[in-house]
Amino acid sequence: MMFPATMKHLAAVVLEKDADAVADVLLSLGVLHFVDLKSFATEEEGRIEPVHVESRQSRLNETRRRIEALLQLGGYSTDQAPAPDTRRLSSEDIEQIDKQLDRLSAGLQAIRNQQKELQSEILRLQDIERHLSAYGELSSGIQTSSRHTFLQLRTGSLPLQRVEGLSQALDSLPSVMVPAGESEDRRRVILLTLRRNADEVEQMLSRFDWQDSSSPQYPEDLDVKALADVQGRLRHLQNEQEGKNRELKAAVGAKKATLLQQWQAVRLGELFLRVQSNFAHTSRTVLFTGWVPSSRSRETEREIKRVTDGVCYLEWRKAKDATESAVKPVKIPVELKNPRFLKPFEMLVTNFSIPEYGTIDPTPLVAVAYLVMFGLMFADVGHGAVLVLLGLFGTISYRNRGNLFQLSNLVIWCGATSIVSGALFGSYFGMQWLPPLWFNYHGIVSGHPEAGVISSIYDILTLTIYIGITVIAVGMLLNWVNLIGARKWFRLIFDRAGIIGSFLYFSGVWTATYYVQHDYRSLPSAGYLFWLLGVPSLLFLVKAPLEEFLSHRWSGEPGPHPGGARLSPGKVFSYVMDWMLELLEIYTGYLANTLSFMRVAGLGIAHVTLLIAFFQIARMAGGGGYNVISIVILVLGNLLVIALEGLSAGIQSLRLNYYEFFSKYFAGSGIRYNPVSLQSRS
């Protein structure tokens, strides 16, 4: 947990004929983080050719995206894909899949085209519906002389057997036919069309033996009937359109199982090619190299030997040996091994950077520091419970969405911490339902402190400073551990968070404590100050010249001043300036870092103060008591505090971790361990 997994470097040579089998086994194992062979290539480099898979990869990639798009049309995701089948796809298989996708696509497009036809009819009906709604009452006919009249109204009759034909012909125009009775073999019809189509309508009517009524009479509810007719037809068409959409989804659904299987097979093919893209080959062999966690090295060796019948060459090296022998700089990948419940905090760490190989994984410490700070800033049982509920909702909604899922888990943790700290400080939605288990935060902020270790705002501020000192101290310790592990002795001594720097810091803490405890009137004696602060400060003066001297000695280069001259005035001046700047940065930096933790108190006080304010507003609204309006104010106020303060506390905790904590030790230039496996994203 505290240290990433140990890595071993593997360089392998297998026969060309075994390349596919080896690629298969590497994919199944999913443990090899490939490295470019050129980083370790020697004089053999000229005879090694990379394996070219780009065009095949591109083809598979395109096919996979098509399958995903078609599944999405049906509302399906690839999460439901079956377990991968080890059979690899041939070119013919892929061509077959592409043809099947083309056929499915064509079928779906035909459905969409049918929707389009319906849409054309819908638009015509919507046009006349708009005019009908705007015109209003029609029983007195339509005023044709006005420019604002867009409708044309006619009454007439036509033979019964021609009614259907006319109705179909009028479908191409915005129109309404309202039956108005029958006589003998003719049907009377009231016809509503648009004025702009007058000529076309006239032509149509003449084809269907239309006769205009000599004395047209319109029922009083003609507009209602006409509108109802149009709206009915519109609803029918829109339902039909929606039905087509469902038909499309059903068409995809019918192919879902096949599509998911094809998707999995294509994805497997892509991953297989991705493994092969890291191979290089000579005339008869295939070479590859990469990193494997030490715990999986035996298994990896066993499997490769199994599929090659032992005809292979595998060279294992320790991480340090491998990087030292590399031709180009090589980074060792980092596999963070944290339990699932710490994954949200691992996300916070990796969002900043990946720790360098061989250094501490600060995830567990970040978890503690983050939650302690959050709890102090956002201490309320009720608010914490709300956060827990929100987090739970988030974990359900974002079950398969990596970072959002982890963020929801983080919210749950923060909520739980707030519940604990709320109980410690006796805050339940801003009220004191139960006595505090530690100290009364609300009481202190509102000016009603109770006796105890923490009984004033000053005490709260002091508490946060002590937390800050602890966090910084832990950071320094981690820095020492990292530097000892890396055998960087010079830095261990002279780093700002090294031995001398840490000694200086704690001397400063002790001095400040002394000053405070003596009522801000006296400092420790000069002797103490000299040894505690002066000597370490002076020691930094030798840092730069010593570093330069040692680096020249280790590199075998001539000393800094060949030819006899020891130190030029310019050099001395630059050493002194470097020293002064370094001291300035150390003193101001550590002071600022420590005082920065007071924001924890500040936000905690703000949290309480806001709640107090809302309670006062609520009492004022209730005329000294509480009524419905007061309750509304309290509910909204609590929600606002949860939103604002929750966000602030989360961000500030993160900031304190990233800046005040990480800056002491975190060497975040690592690369994530990323083996090609069946779980890899394509």
Place this chain on the structure above:
Amino acid sequence: MAGKVQTYAFINAKLRARISNLLPEDFYRSLGKAHSFIEAMNLFHDTPYAELEAVYSRTGDLKMCELALFKREVEIFLEVENYVTGGPLGFVKALTTRYETEALKNVLRLWFERSQRGRNIESKVGYLFREQIHFQIPYDELLNARDMGELAEILGKTPYADLIREHQAEVEERRTLFPLEIAIDRYFYRQLLSAATKLERQDEEIARRLVGVQVDLENVNWVVRFKVYYELTADQAASYLLPRGRVLDPAAVRNAYTAEDPAGSLAQILSTHYGGASISPETTGGQTARLDLIEGLLQEILAHEVHRILGSYPFSIGIILAYFLLKQQELHRIVTLLNASYYGLSTERMEHFI
């Protein structure tokens, strides 16, 4: 300085955030490579244009998607008007007039189709944009108008009435809406440049520069149509051209028009002004193809100007113009590629639009 910061700080932050959300080049390549139109539409699912995919799922109609895009574009730019005041507001309003003129031209074309050519327009009426942008334009009345006189009467309260009256005779004589459409475009640029004069000096310079390149683009676009489709004389062509181009003034275009190789002539002018930008005289494909290349070159020049503005002092009218141009370009590309996909153009031909 403080005034400019106050005027543009908010809109600058807002529009830069939106510019960062423009679709990446990869997306257009994917769009161009889509195997079918339905797959192409599905690509919009996880983009800011998810609404397009939703409209297509509901209606199966590409034209409805285009209408949705147009409405969205109008909404976006009308929203920008809410964030500026004074001279900049006047300029932004002038910019958004572009959409009003486009909507008006669409309805006039449909009217012309119906009343002058006797064609059925019912399949196109449903796709008209009917919302008010600046002036109240009664689209239904326009569609029902009997003649151009009535069109002018209907648009009496707008500046477009005079344009219709001025060009009524020519339209009726030549039996084409072309002179009126050009006049509407000229009106747009005239009022835009007039609004630019009300900006502060620096803003005015930026506005003139960018609008000038756009004018050049339009003029180049029109040159080939004048010569090939409308067979206009040089003087006629020159009279239709938009004034105040950045590089291609009407005189230069008139000279190019009458030259044996108009495209080569225009290319020469461009390469003189934009040293390094040139089109090889050996480029094959005839005048149309070469003018396409010039158009492409001007688009690049416009893109270059836009990116230059984005990299310079942020508190100026440039950010608004840059956003307008980039957004218009994005929407234009989307519509072009979707239509290309819908009508089954090959991937190679679509590369041209990507």
